[in-house]
Amino acid sequence: MSPESIEKLRDAIRDVPDFPKPGIVFKDITPVLSDGALFRQSIDLFLERCQTHQIDKIVCIDARGFLFGSAVAYQLGIGLVLIRKKGKLPYKSERASYTLEYGKAEMEMHIDSVHPGERIVLIDDLLATGGTSFSAITLIKRVGGVLVEAQFLIELEFLKGRARLDPSPVVSFLKY
Numbered sequence: 001m002s003p004e005s006i007e008k009l010r011d012a013i014r015d016v017p018d019f020p021k022p023g024i025v026f027k028d029i030t031p032v033l034s035d036g037a038l039f040r041q042s043i044d045l046f047l048e049r050c051q052t053h054q055i056d057k058i059v060c061i062d063a064r065g066f067l068f069g070s071a072v073a074y075q076l077g078i079g080l081v082l083i084r085k086k087g088k089l090p091y092k093s094e095r096a097s098y099t100l101e102y103g104k105a106e107m108e109m110h111i112d113s114v115h116p117g118e119r120i121v122l123i124d125d126l127l128a129t130g131g132t133s134f135s136a137i138t139l140i141k142r143v144g145g146v147l148v149e150a151q152f153l154i155e156l157e158f159l160k161g162r163a164r165l166d167p168s169p170v171v172s173f174l175k176y
Contacts, residue, residue: 001048005041010174012038013154027154027176029064029125043071045173046123046151050076053148056118057081059109061136062088065124068153072123081113081120083136096138098131107135109143116144127152127172130161137168 012035014028032038046068050058057079060069066082073080086095086106093108114120120140127133133150140147147168155162155172162170 001041001045006173009038009041009153013174027126027156029153033067042153042173043068043075045153046072047075049149049151049171050121053121054119055121055148057114057120057145059083059114059120059122059136059140059145061107061122061124061132064126068125069123072121079113081109083107083109083139094139094142096135096142098135100131105131107132107139109136109139111143114140114143114145118145119148120145121148122150123152124150125153127155127161127165127170128159130159130164133161134164137165 009032012031014031016026016028018024019026032042050072055078058069058073059081060066062082062084070080086108089108089110092111094111095106095108097104097106122136122140124133137147137150149169149171150165152172154174154176157175
């Protein structure tokens, strides 16, 4: 994708100060989602990366990861696996916890959604501290999946989430 297209995406992402709490500057992707051309460009970033790998499934994280991951899985004609917050999945699930600045949280994935040896790309909208993504990668590996790459539309580099995912392969398209 051209540098101009990347800059158009970057320009469309809105900073919302003090959300969800004071001192946080939230990166709002809704302007990208509401513009058909920009939304297509964001999906194309993920697709271009995925097409360079042999993968069996896309795993995506609740909730904004679903928007990107489902479009990529559809386009590639492969399966889609959801990782959700504890208590949101209806079937038997594996669970992994992670630490937040104010406590702990847990993510879940159905036990039969990824089979041993399946090649997986993890997709989410944002890499910040890496807690949610670390849990997702833990779940993928626990059920025998092979993580090919973790992909993010946005990475907040100053929060050093990439280091928490090391040695997993990580790609982000827009870095702040």
